[in-house]
Amino acid sequence: MSESDRSLLSVSLADVLSGIQRLVRRRLRSGLAAPPLRGAQVELLRLATDNPGIGVSAAARELCLAANSVSTLVNQLTAAGLLLRETDPADRRSARLSATPEAETRLRAWRDRRAALLQEHVVRLGEGDRAALAAALPALRRLAESLHEEVEGP
16 A cells, blocks of 8 residues: 555544544434533543542543643532542542442443444445444554554553
8 A cells, every 4th residue: 555545544534433423422412311521521431430449640641631631520520420539548649530320321321322323324334334344343443552552652
């Protein structure tokens, strides 16, 4: 593949992925009972759900955000009743974060609705397109890992 082809692939991939994400968000937000959360808020809640007790500094590193930005998100989500901030017993200066049951319910509902929406549209594709999407998943996961490692370090 030539450099020009690689460049075109990169631009096209970025455009398609961001377009899909934007359309999914728009479709799902229309049926929300609660006020929508911003992307960074959702990312922090997912991280706290997957890693109960994570510290603010570790969350900032994982999300590639400044610690003060994560602290702001923590304050917003704590005030909304979606995040618990507890003092770390080993270091009273540090906080440990975990998602509340309400947050876990909201995240699960969003994930279920997102999966149902995508399934509805994936089944409309032809068998060849579905196979191509399935075949592309490992490469997309490696791309995501590479982007994460670049920020985090190996």
